[in-house]
Amino acid sequence: MPHSVDRFLSTHTGSQLRPDDLIAMMYAKEEGGAVDREALTQRIRGAIGEVVPKQR
Structure with a gap:
């Protein structure tokens, strides 16, 4: 499994x-x-454009 000392690594479920x-x-x-x-x-395409920036 990858690891990092600079950031938290996670997966999305x-x-x-x-x-x-x-x-x-x-x-x-x-x-x-x-x-x-x-x-x-x-x-769906519009929603992606709305939601992704919020997740960043």
Whole structure:
């Protein structure tokens, strides 16, 4: 296992944070509801852009 004296090393497990509207779209898709696939794809990309800077 790698080690460091300069920083804490960790791995990520679990789910990333998701905006509420994206969660609703994902649940609708899982439940078989009508979801615009392109809109969902664009929202996922947008959410990544929103969440990653917060995690830094």
